[in-house]
Amino acid sequence: MSDILLEMKDISKSFPGVKVLQDVKFDLRKGELHALMGENGAGKSTLMKIVGGIHRKDQGTILIENSAVDITSPSAAQRLGIAIIHQELNLIPHLSIMENIFLGREFTVGRTPWIHWKRMRSEAGKYLRQLGLDLDPSMRVDELSVGQQQMIEIAKAISMDTKILVLDEPTAALTDREIDALFEVIASLKTRGVGMVYISHRMEEIFRMCDRVTVLRDGQYVGTERIADTSMDRLVKMMVGREIKDRFPKVALEPGQVKMQVSGLSQKGKLKDISFHVRSGEILGIAGLMGAGRxxxxxxxxxxxxAEKGTITLDGKPVVIKNPMGAIQAGIALITEDRKGEGLLLSLSVRENLALPNLDALSRFGIMERKKEDELAEDLIRRLLIKTSNGEQKVGSLSGGNQQKVVIGKWLATKPQVLILDEPTRGVDIGAKKEIYDLMNGLVSQGVAIIMISSELPEVLGMSDRILVMHEGRITGEFSRAEANQENIMHCATGGGKHVVS
Structure with a gap:
């Protein structure tokens, strides 16, 4: 008897004017964690949305346990034992944890329509404990952190009789502890014969957990490798069609004068007496666990x-920033970690998003000058290599990496003196990461001061000139590039002690 759970043959899919997948093949075995990799826009999510019944294939064959199937809807996929944990959370905020886990599958008392709350609570608690979560099942989802909400999605998926589980960037918003708990659950599911597809740009996770990897490039199948028989360099070359020699291409520069000084910044329950500085031409990394206050x-x-207390100076002069407009006028720009919720208006075009923080520069007597707006969009699309049909394409239809470039581009156009990047490469493929790192190098060479907040320690270590570590709203460590390593950063990040750069 075959151990193949899922087999996809010659899968093709087009959207208006775009061929997204062409003759793609993929298979998944029982008890296997199979990585699906490729640059943003390579077709990974589209392929899995076909498995999940969200999109219909144009051509090709899908077999579940050697039987041909036509997956016409998400409910049809669920009946076949397929569950997908999407990169974007799919929870109802005002409902409880247990209501979200069993939404549409509520336990009732006998044959009555009355919900059996006690049983729902008990069953939900069981799945939460499997994930190492000490949460009350009756808590509302909007009271949870983003990482905890992601884990509820996972609990919801494993609560079903799932044979095939697709995890699309499942660790992007998780703490190290939550990631370890997730990997324990994955190992347990493998022993029960569940086949899992793992979509992630985090190479370390792929090599830590996965059995095989399939690579797509530009909507086409490139190859499948056993993890034990391949290497990071080989996978990168398969994904981008070329070698990327330096994962973190840090350019060595001598920082200039202090650009921004923060002193005694405090905010009730969040920040406690934060003081630091960043210099012109410097990348200051800020590390810490989720909830540290970064x-x-x-x-x-x-x-x-x-903040309720504290002062900020720019080039030695005090500034008072009461709102984001004040920050923009002072020359400070923030690229938020939540690009879809806070960084973009998904229903607007690339051009309109790029123009938003720059309306004063693009208008005359309060009237927008369309020619200037078009020129700005065309320039940023070209400089940042944004993959879009044109400036009029809706930003919500772009891949994650290209959406991130639009967020970066709109703030670059304000010509900031201090640029704060919060998780700048989250959900971004390795090729786009390299482009963002090159862009950062170009900015610091022009004297811009960059503050980079990242949960990926290799990124912090690879791109920072100096590193601050936060724990529970305080700065607990400061390291030069030469003395920083994962061990001493994690020591400070977990409250193990305070370290100041020598």
Whole structure:
């Protein structure tokens, strides 16, 4: 008897004017974690959305346990034992954890329509414990962190009788502890014969957990390799069609004068007496676990949620920033971690998104000058290598990496003196990461001061000139590039002690 759970043959799919998949093949075995890799826009999510019944294939064959199937809807996929954990959360915020887990599958008392709350609570608690979550099943989902919400999605998926589980960037918003708990669950599911597809740009995770990897490029099948028989360099070459020699192409520059000084910044329950500086031409990395206060610090500096105490100076002159407009006028720009919720208007075009923070420069007497707007969009699309049909394409239809480039582009056009990047490469493929790193190098060479917040320690270590570490709203460590390593950063990130750069 074959151990193949899922087999896809010659799958093709087009959207208006775009061929997304062409003659793609893929298979998944029982008890296997099979990585699906490729650059943003390579077709990974589209292929899995076909498996999940969200999109219909144009041609090709899908077999589940050697039987041909036509997956016409998400409910049809669910009946076949297929569950997908999407990159974007799919929860109802005002409902409880247990209501979200069993949405549409609620337990009832006998044959009555009354919900059996006690049983729902008990069953939900069982799945939460499997994931190492100490949460009350009756808590509302909007009371949870983004990482906890992601874990509820996973609990919801494993609560079904799932044979095939697709995980699309499942660890993007998780802490190290949550990632370890997830990997324990994955190992348990493998022993039960569940086949899993793992979509991720994090190479370390692929080599830590996966059995095989399939690579797509430009909507076409490139190849399948056993993880034990391949290497990071080979996978990168398969994905981008060329070698990327330096994962973190840091350019060595001598930083200039102090550009921004933050002193005694405090915010009740979030930030406690934060003081630091960043120099012109410097990349200052900020590391820490989820909930450490890194994003809160960025938002306080930029006036999104102003601090209650503390001062900020730019080039030695005090500035008072009460709102984001004040930050823009002062020359400070924030590229938020939540590009879809806070960084973009998905229903607007690439051109309109790029223009948003630059309306004053693109208007005359309060009237927008369309020619200037078009020129700005064309220039940024060309400089940032944004893959779009033109400036009028809706930004919501772009791949994650290209959406991130649009977010970066709109703030670059403001010509900031201080650029704060919060998780700049989250959900971005390795080729686009390299382009973002090259862009950062270009900015610091022009004297821009960059503050980079990242949960990926290799990125922080690879691109920073100096590193600050936060824990529970405080700075607990400061390291030069030479003395920083994962061990001493994690020591400070977990509250193990305070370290100041020598």
């Amino acid at each position: 994003t809160e610090l960025a938002k306080a500096i930029c006036g999104v949620t102003p």
